[in-house]
């Protein structure tokens with residue numbers, strides 16, 4: 586009987602094993618995960634779960650019983666530490682028997698970047714946000730009236746800022762770049778979120794880096810690159826992630842900004858696939874890595890089919906969302922290389938930013954405007970580019986653009 590093994594029991598790993606079973610794979614499946622909880626969704630960790638509005642079980646992607654009921658061996662609290670690609674053996678942490686595989690998938694996710702110890706990154710009270718235990722460790726810090734410093738104005742930092750502000754903390758966010766969200770969004774989107782956070786009392790300092798954190802054992806303050814010193818009770822670090830590629834690299838797989846996969850989600854080894862945050866894939870002739878739930882699910886499902894012998898191509902359809910206060914941001918497409926942006930104000934707080942490159946619609950940021958998001962996504966996927974004047978005219982019926 587064939588044995589398929591998946592390393593990394595997160596969003597992609599869980600989707601992959603479920604897809605194997607729902608597609609009729611009747612061999613043996615083992616899902617190995619380093620964490621002590623069944624696969625769960627991470628987005629609520631910096632949103633409803635951190636706010637205390639969601640129970641832990643509701644994070645689980647499938648009930649814990651699902652895995653045994655579907656003949657999937659779920660090995661939690663178990664880290665894979667080596668791959669022998671020649672004999673097809675996966676080595677686990679000390680004490681666990683090695684596993685022989687016929688096909689292997691790596692869905693090992695990513696790690697948050699941390700601040701160097703030399704600038705105080707190892708002080709108590711300096712936190713990152715990646716897993717359930719991080720969120721559980723942070724939650725008791727969220728007491729009204731306390732001060733928090735957030736380092737990094739990307740989505741994780743901004744979502745943490747929103748939760749802290751809602752909990753009544755005094756929030757300062759520093760961003761070393763010229764503006765928040767600089768890496769991922771247009772100045773118009775940055776401005777929208779700067780204003781939104783400002784209206785909730787969050788102090789955003791752009792073009793301001795962190796020189797060092799202050800404190801003996803526990804962080805008590807920070808010196809900024811402007812020379813200013815500020816007091817803080819704790820720090821949330823949101824300065825990006827690194828793909829978890831150590832296992833793949835040690836097995837000799839090609840790695841560049843993630844585990845390299847081909848158009849079928851296969852790595853440089855014909856018996857090993859990869860999906861999710863840890864994997865890079867081809868998109869419009871470029872090698873990219875997407876850090877999103879949508880990509881983790883879609884890529885894992887394609888990998889599952891191909892492990893079963895199909896030849897399904899993976900065509901990334903990037904989409905993402907973020908919740909901050911009462912604003913739902915939905916993003917369709919990738920804005921890389923955009924040369925024009927067109928703003929649509931649909932009224933009643935609904936707004937969208939449409940990115941074009943050489944006249945082609947490539948991405949849409951929609952704030953409280955799910956219609957703009959849906960229409961934009963479908964237009965991008967079908968390669969249609971409506972006239973910019975039409976999208977920015979609030980009188981245009983967006984759905985009609987799909988028929989044009």
Ligand SMILES: Cc1cc2nc3c(=O)[nH]c(=O)nc-3n(C[C@H](O)[C@H](O)[C@H](O)COP(=O)(O)OP(=O)(O)OC[C@H]3O[C@@H](n4cnc5c(N)ncnc54)[C@H](O)[C@@H]3O)c2cc1C
Pocket residue numbers: 592593594595596597598617618619620626627628629630631663664665666692693694695714715716741829832860861862863875876877878879881904905906907908
């Ligand atoms: C706080 C937060 C908020 C987010 N919000 C959004 C959002 O709003 N929208 C969105 O689209 N995306 C969001 N994301 C991103 C999204 O959650 C990730 O893109 C997605 O979880 C990636 O899935 P994955 O399976 O690749 O990785 P993960 O879900 O991280 O799973 C990887 C798993 O592999 C395990 N692992 C790693 N190495 C080993 C090993 N050697 N042995 C065994 N196990 C191993 C890890 O412990 C982990 O459990 C958010 C992420 C975070 C952290």
